Amino acid sequence: MMVSASPSMIARSSLEEMLDSLRRRDEGEKPKELPPALPARPPSRARLPSARRSLPNSFRVEDAERSLECLHGMNKIKDGDLGFKTGNFGVKKTENDQNVESPYGRSPEDCRMKPKEKIVMSDCDDNIGYFIKKKLHVWCRLPSGLWELGTIQSTSGDAALVSVSSGNVIKVCRVDLLPANPDVLEGVDDLIQLSYLNEPSVLYNLQCRYSQDMIYSKAGPVLIAINPFKDVQIYGEDFVTTYRQKLTDKPHVYAVADAAYDEMMAGDVNQSIIISGESGAGKTETAKVAMQYLADLGSGSCGTEHANAILQTNCILEAFGNAKTCRNHNASRFGKLFDIHFSTAGRICGASIQTFFLDKSRVTQLENGERSYHVFYQLCAGAPSTLKERLNLKRASEYRYLNQSDCLEIDGVDDARKFHMLMEALDVVRVCKEDQEHVFSLLAAVLWLGNISFQSIDNENHVEVLADEAVTIAAMLMGCSSQELMLSLSTPEIHGSKDSIVKRLTLRQAIDARDALAKFIYVSLFDWLVEQINKSLAVGKCRTGRSISILDIHGFESFQKNSFEQMCINYANERLQQHFNRHLFKLEQEECELDGVDWTKVDFQDNQECLNLFEKKPFGLLSLLDEELNFPKANDLALANKYKQHLNANSCFKAEKASSFSISHHAGEVLYDTSGFLEKNRDKLPSIFVQLLSSCSCRLLQLFTSKELKQFQKPENDSCQIDALDPSKSSACIEFKGQLFKLMHQLESSKPHFISCIKPNSKQLPGMYEVNLVLQQLRCCGVLEVVRISRSGYPTRMTHQEFAGRYGFLLLEDDLPQDPLSLSIAILKRFSVLPEMYQIGYTKVFLRTGQIASLEDKRKKVLRGIIGVQKYFRGHWARCHFDQLKEGVAKIQSNGLGENTGRKAGARETVDERQNLKKSHLDNGKAKRKAGRKMSEVKVLPIKICHQIWQSFKGGCFRLKQLWCGKRRKMLNYRSNCNNLKQDGQNMNQR
Template identity: 40%
Template sequence: MAAPVNIIVGSHVWVEDPVLAWVDGEVFRINGEEVHINRTDGKMVVANISKVFPKDTEAPPGGVDDMTKLSYLHEPGVLHNLAMRYELNEIYTYTGNILIAVNPFQRLPHLYDTHMMEQYKGAAFGELSPHVFAVADASYRAMINEGKSNSILVSGESGAGKTETTKMLMRYLAYLGGRSGVEGRTVEQQVLESNPVLETFGNAKTVRNNNSSRFGKFVEIQFDKSGRISGAAVRTYLLERSRVCQISDPERNYHCFYLLCAAPPEEREKYKLGSPSSFHYLNQSNCYALDGVNDAEEYLATRRAMDIVGISEEEQEAIFRVVAAILHLGNIEFAKGEEIDSSVIKDDKSRFHLNTTAELLRCDAKSLENALIKRVMVTPEEIITRTLDPVGALGSRDALAKTMYSRLFDWLVDKINNSIGQDPNSKTLIGVLDIYGFESFKLNSFEQFCINFTNEKLQQHFNQHVFKMEQEEYTKEEINWSYIEFVDNQDVLDLIEKKPGGIIALLDEACMFPKSTHETFAQKLYQTFKNNKRFIKPKLSRTSFTLSHYAGEVTYLADLFLDKNKDYVVAEHQDLLTASTCSFVAGLFPPSPEESSKSSKFSSIGSRFKLQLQSLMETLSSTEPHYIRCVKPNNVLKPAIFENLNIIQQLRCGGVLEAIRISCAGYPTRRTFYEFLLRFGVLAPEVLDGK
């Protein structure tokens, strides 16, 4: 966004500030490229003219509800506009057809009641104040009028409010397409109640968010010819399996573990549960409770939601038995055995947890012990049984916990889908995408790599769509325009996913060679991409690599990439659980087909995820997209705090400024003929007389 050149002495301008992002002031001298500014806070600064932006002195004090109404569409103007609106609790603002939603970090019930839904029903887009309901209504009307499927893409960083926004969208669509006065297990009720169930098992408290979705979700809501909801399907992406066994302070594990520890006393007794602090998988962090959340009440609410989505009493009982079994499993410890590199159950406490785990999973305790510490290798000559050392046994225990939990999560998603049912006759759907935002932590692993790959894909879709909309606008208005350049991130996508030489392909290759280590994998990356401008080798590391994403550079630690990419179930674990006398547990581990168990076929999480993403992008490309960009105003998760630098970073990462830049490259200021005549008619009264 190059600065306009019409800055003169006396101009009111915005100038950059390292702490506040942008500060306003008045120009008192211009010396070639240097602009001298008196800031409103009393400081005098000198800046290059290319870094100084004009301030709109005529902008209304409460901001404008659509950024395209701003006289100057640049970064400080956008930021100032959002700040003024946020101060008035106006959390929604349009940028053309894109809705920006700034998390208020407080309940604003009046914004979402039935009266509000009634107002937005059928109202033309832009006629009322910006709102999440307006986007849902526009997508519903477009679907009804044009007979075309639509999608709503909700994005933003962790804690920006994506999950809540998605729930509001689904509530509004259920209101439009539901059957009035029908209670209970209607399709729309089941769609809404699938949210709390999936949140209980797929969400957790992280540093940035008390209810962070640790999986991606695309809900397809199907409609019949008369616009009624007739079916739905939930597709989920990449549950963070590692969280089951490893959490850092002050995060929490998945909500369901804490809810079960807060269940009524008879339930806890049945599962032999104590407080969360007595379980290794929960006590690696000192955080057990969430402010304003009563886990005991949430447990009962989850059970009610499970009833509505069609999960039977017996199934619910079995689900929570598996959850309890995972907690007990995490408390089994190992000591060195008599032989070299062998291990045994550490003590009576561990033996108690082993027996309890076996009891809950309805399997034999001795078989469970063997599955944890022994491995059977079949060679053409003989069958060799080897024992794992204590570190290997802990790895085996954690692998079993992660596999059981991810299978349980997949079962829940399948159950919800089968229970709601899909309508084979439906011709149109509205898809709602709630997917993790761009992530960059102190330590970034395989999960962040996949999450940021997703965001690169969505960013490309967003850019192309916004760009296309812009060009269509010019064609419609019969304006002469030249081709607008925009940043294309295809080179990053090629680096990650191209076959045969992309990062995912090289990772799969490394996983298939028994001698590969994370170091050899990292060396292969350094060698392959040494001339790629999007790939950087950090100076002092042998196993890290940095990718230059559209939203900034992220350094990944390759140390666990190989382990996390392998999607295999240890044969001993499979055999143990297939033999469970509980049909639910055995059902999570159906016997694997003979041929695959012989050839130990390698299955890669990265490649499977790439295919899932491909299919998601195909679905999105066949729909008319609508965008909601959620913004997190501060890192302390409190109302009424607006951190400028933090927000600028999100607007850049979220492509909002890129979308604005695309508009700026063409005609940023848009006025109707009526407004134009009203303002400038005085200059040509003869034209006005002739109108």
């Protein structure tokens, strides 16, 4: 079958031009057919470690080099015989690496054809030749956008014929080919170990591991966790012990938590575990696994009580902050930072939680198939009858806030049981029964508020509240009169400087006001609960300052319609991405510098420009949004126009039609609609509600409004608008920015550990791996960026011991240096790895991408030769041994037979003699002598046989020894023949 793929455009940057010229220069000096390599930055000086750092005692550079020259001379191996070329095969570079495409909602075709994905493939001719000749695997991008393994059969112009694994031969553009990794690297624990770090290789490696339930992998310092959507047997006491005792180095959340714990204990440096990923990727579960591990480590004495309380908080936070969405049955609709504090002995001595940006709109508005916060359904299903009576509680289906989405239950979830667990958890964190009752009353009040209806008056222009059971019960639960509630809901009052302006509401306004009240109560309740948890987990006197923070924050969001909430969440993700970048580059740099390796700064996709777009003053997204609140006639469209007017110069901003604009985030482009921005940002509870709630008899409601009340009681200036500059009147975005800065400050002062959670499929099913979905997330969470950075540096790092241990046997010479560092240099020189392709550190060899694959190739060939020789020798030896055994057995058998025959013959004669003697009674001496001799002969026969057997055995051993020596000689001959053949091959290659 012939399928043709559309040609991709080729674009070249000045860097690539420069690399090409370097490669052309190398080609002039090097033989044509060489293994592939991927230089991604200009050559840097390889230098040997200076003597001032701790080098192996026996190491002397001059000695090593001299001995190598000598060896080279002996073996007549010229430099470049097995040289590595600075060529480039299938290195996919996007024309604009800065602008990665949108991670969501794009077809594979889109991904292929977007102009920004023009693929640059330079200088692949010779490398393709190498792949064809060696029948090496390549990744081939099919017209569907998916990647498939295959081998190149031939090339012509820009096209190549590739035989793919299904057996078909397809025609593809050469730019759609990428090198695949050697088999030895299949399913490696750490993506950085991959020789070719292209997207299909990364995806295939993760898929390979996922199919074997290895859900954790590493991308250098980042742990990748792929959601298994099923129970995998990799948790529990035994695993905790295994990781605690460092009996394994397999990637795991336990390993991350363990490293954080050890580093905290060793260096008194606070640690942070930053968990990212899209909704349903497994962040919350991962955070819980990490918390469980730290709780196990930190329990003991008073630590056990704290550990238990910490784990119980999850139950409360999930009930109040999680909901079923179409992407996750247990989606956290808030971000959280969990700080676990430890004593000097490493025991847990307390904890604290910070929460961010609870999605309040979910309280009143639901998408079809989604649910509101779990706690509402748990209360309706699980409250004891007496409580139900007191709260006038009905079934969930009877509340408008819950029944609007046609989704009241979650498969496999027992809400009633969860309610009992919630009550137990509230007890553990010491929320008293009275307060628990208040909490449940307010939850019921929110549900009843949602059932309040309005009737039109004034020819349907305005409305008033319908006096029904909803109003009565809501008012009763809040501790106010129905009249007060009705009045507040239909005639909100806006405070002016001197006079109060009273106005009636339209239906829309009345519904919005009612919903605002419900949302305010719920959000305040959530915050109050977090406060109670913090009080109960408070560290107290034994505070040491040692802590591990676990951050589980909303992932990057991009929906069909993106509003103010998405903008805030994506802004937070930009900030975290910058933290991620800065830290990872720092780590890279530090590792190289510590090992004495020349570090030339690698460029990375810096998102500062995008952050400037948000944060710049006076013309940034947030400042302009706040400024608009000062204009009485401001509206969302005017805001969009202001954005277009002031932000067009920023390369991350794009003006769109009407009230829309788009932002080029690090994870992709998102289209925002400014509708509702101003109201959401104002985020103020109308004063009439503040007055109402503060006058309610419910203690919690009074508490919730105390802050707001102070604001309203302050002497007012002439304006009824919110002053953006006054922090006490801060808008939602200013508050969010403040929280974010505080969070970043805390993270900056800790040592971060990154975990990127990946959702393998959108159906939430086990065993399903959707390649495009995974790829989008890898791009979003910056894993591919980490991989890209590694690709542009020295991704393969092996200690000298490992390197010498693996490749040292390839050096045939007898006079080899003994220390691993010199051996590493000897190996690199022996295989003529170009100096710009590696650097020698004090403890490690740093190799550029592609080098390890070539060394592996050599290693495989020699091993194959050795195994061949061993195979023939073993076969031969077994056959000879068998012949010997056969011979020995025949001899033993014949001797045994002889002995038996002799014994029988002797015995018979003796019997006959005796009979003769008996019969004749003659004293015949001759006859007696004869009989006596026969008897003695019978006795000595076995000794003779033994002797014969011994002789034949000795003979066999001797012959075996001879055979062994002969075979050994033959084996050595084989080996030298192998070398000769190899040498011939190289000479031919050279020619």
